[in-house]
Amino acid sequence: MHTVAVLALDKVVPFDLSTPIEVFTRTRLPDGRTAYRVKVCGPEPVVDAGAFTLRPPWGLEALAEADTIVVPGRSDLGPVPEEVLDALRRAAARGTRIASICTGAFTLAATGLLDGLRATTHWVAAAELAARHPLVLVDPDVLYVDNGPLLTSAGAAAGLDLCLHLIRRDHGSAVAADAARLSVMPLEREGGQAQFIAHDLPPAPRGSELEPLLRWLEDNCADELTLDDIAARAGTSIRTLNRRFREQTGTTPLQWLLRTRVRRAQHLLETTDHPVDRIATQVGFGSPTAFRDRFKRVAGTSPQSYRTAFRTPRRELAGTR
Template identity: 90%
Template sequence: MHTLAVLALDKVVPFDLSTPIEVFTRTRLPDGRPAYRVRVCGTGPVDAGAFTLHPHHGLEALAEADTIVVPGRTDLTPVPGEVLDALRRAAAHGTRIASICSGAFTLAATGLLDGLRATTHWLAAAELAARHPAVRVDPDVLYVDNGQFLTSAGAAAGLDLCLHLIRRDHGSAVAADAARLSVMPLEREGGQAQFIVHDLPPAPRGSELEPLLRWLEDNCARELTLDDVAAEAGTSTRTLNRRFREQTGTTPLQWLLRARVRRAQHLLETTDHPVDRIAAQVGFGSPTAFRDRFKRVAGTSPHAYRAAFREVAKSC
């Protein structure tokens, strides 16, 4: 079982602390087994503002973790040297370390982010860049995945990062289940170019568009025009476009293209079908058009996506 340690330091942001605990504790493999063993680690009683918490584990647990999550802090005073040393030792042994929000300041203080792209809450991005000029701070993305070291922006972006880690570890099906438990889309657009899966914009529950969206997903491999979709909805194309904009924030054809890419991602993960065949299976008129759309939506090529995710999906 994958062991995940959440580092609790004084002035920890309660939301940032609870997010990985909640998400990873509730994640289940297809056979029902827990996907993660979650431990909260610290150096003693932790002042979390509205309350005090007592971690069950000390810093020694960081050495036993496969992944360490560093939540943000409301106080950006220097982190104790023993904490930084423990993180460096874990990194030297290959442990994956991810920060949420201002947790990037703690991770940057170890020197592990030097020369790498990183992000944090947009309000703190300039300060992070000023304190750690060797870090390439990007304030415009939800999270950055450098492989061993990951950073995310504030609040909800921490959820995005957790779901991304689950997807890396256990594939899209397990991550999708975790997303549903958190009432979150599997991924949101945010500028991150490394293997993001953008979820389909949903209609509000009970919306008149719900049956149409299900129909679009079931028929996304067909050659559908806007007139076809409007006919299925029993309305004019003008009314259809307006309702889609109001309820999903996008157009029917853009939604359909996104659905095709999502279907293609599933096929890339679970089959040996050549990319050109998958392009036809999901309704693209040409492999070139498929590759171009896939890269724009997923941030990478179909071949690179398959190489990154197929094995973890099969292992589940």
Template identity: 85%
Template sequence: MHTVAVLALDGVIPFDLATPIEVFSRTRLPTGGAPYRVRICGTGETVHAGGFTLSPPWGLDALATADTIVLPGRDELRPIPDEVLEALRRAAAAGTRIASICSGAFVLAATGLLDGMRATTHWAAAAELAARHPRVQVDPDVLYVDNGQLLTSAGAAAGLDLCLHLIRRDHGSAVAAHAARLSVMPLEREGGQAQFIVHDQPPAPRGSILEPLLSWMEEHCADDLTLRDIAARAGMSTRTLNRRFREQTGTTPLQWLLRTRVRRAQHLLEATSHPVDRIARQVGFGSPTAFRERFRRVVGTSPHGYRTAFRTP
């Protein structure tokens, strides 16, 4: 039987802790047998998890006998005990599979095991993870990353995606599909977490000469604007405009315009029943095909998929 050790540290997020316990405990083989044994491990007698405490039945020594270790999300500002990092490094050296959910990636990254690897976490914490661990290649757009022995996932719901992925790796699609049905969850979701990211535009510094230009671009984003049009409005050459934009917003005028159009399209997809072709025209894309391609590139899913997930009744 495969032993899954779920490591509960102070500050653990209750949902992230419950997800692997629930999913792996309820998984069944075609014969009816249980393929996983789940153990909750901790560093002490009690662990503080939100508004309650729990008493892990196993200590860190149980990590040495686990086949898979799951690191649930926790408050990333809390310090990580050195004994935890050492136990995880020893387990990895012995070949144990380690997976993190949400901000649990901060614990895994602190071991140094993710250095040079691609990883993910909740999109709202991705920049902080990248800043703290610059040797980790943080991808904020995906639901999970599978590096073989080491795996990371995005927010709480993506932890469920990751658990189902592990079950499929271990026992095939049929067993994983059954586990997904028990969780009332599709075995695979369309798109990544990019569709959940709020794409706020980088603001220009207060008093910047770009402020009136940005307002004008937002008002006219549905027009067929070219870089030359924007430069003429600003009274600059295209080269100077690109340089000023990069200096003050971190992006180019056309990329800024694209994100403005996509953000407006997201609002229309959520709040109206307008056909996708009409929305493409309303937000300034030259054709429905171009709209679909660029929307998917920015958001990570199709306009139809986005509307299905986020449309307000």
């Protein structure tokens, strides 16, 4: 039987810890047999999980016996005990599959095993992961990344996606689909982590010379604006405008305008029942096709899928039409 060791470190996130326990222990093979043996292990006899403490039944020796190791996230991203890092490195050298959930990627990255590989974590922590571990290719826009023996997932429910993906790798789609139904989850979700991120644009520093222009762009983003129009409003040359935008927002005027339009479209998709083509016009895109293409680049999913996931309940839409 395939053994899964779930690593419980101090400040473990309870949701991340419970996800692999629940998903793998409930998984059944077609003949009804249990598909996985799950062992919760840790370096200490008592683990602080925030709202409660737990006593892992197994120590780090369970990592040596596991076929798969799952590393949940921690609310405290401080140093990981060296004995834990060494145990993970030894397991990887033996060919053990290791998967992290949420900020568990920080623990996995601290071993050096992710150097040179693509990885993900909760979008809130992605920049920090990239800063701490510059050799890791951090992708904040996906639900999980599969590098074969090393896998990482984004936060919260993305841990479910990762566990179901592992079950499908081990036992096929039929077994994984049954596990997904027990978890009340689709086997695959459209889009990625990007659709759950609030795509606020990098603001200019308060009181900067660009602040009035950015407010004007937000108020007039539905108009057909060219770079000449924006430069004329700013009272400067296009070259100077581009330079100031780069310095103060980290992007270009037209990229900023497109992101503003997508952000406005997200609000309309959530709060109105306007057709997608109408929203494309309302937010300033010249064609529905251009709108759908830009929206998917920014949000990681289609406008209709975004609406399905985030639309305000109909009873709350009264008066929005």
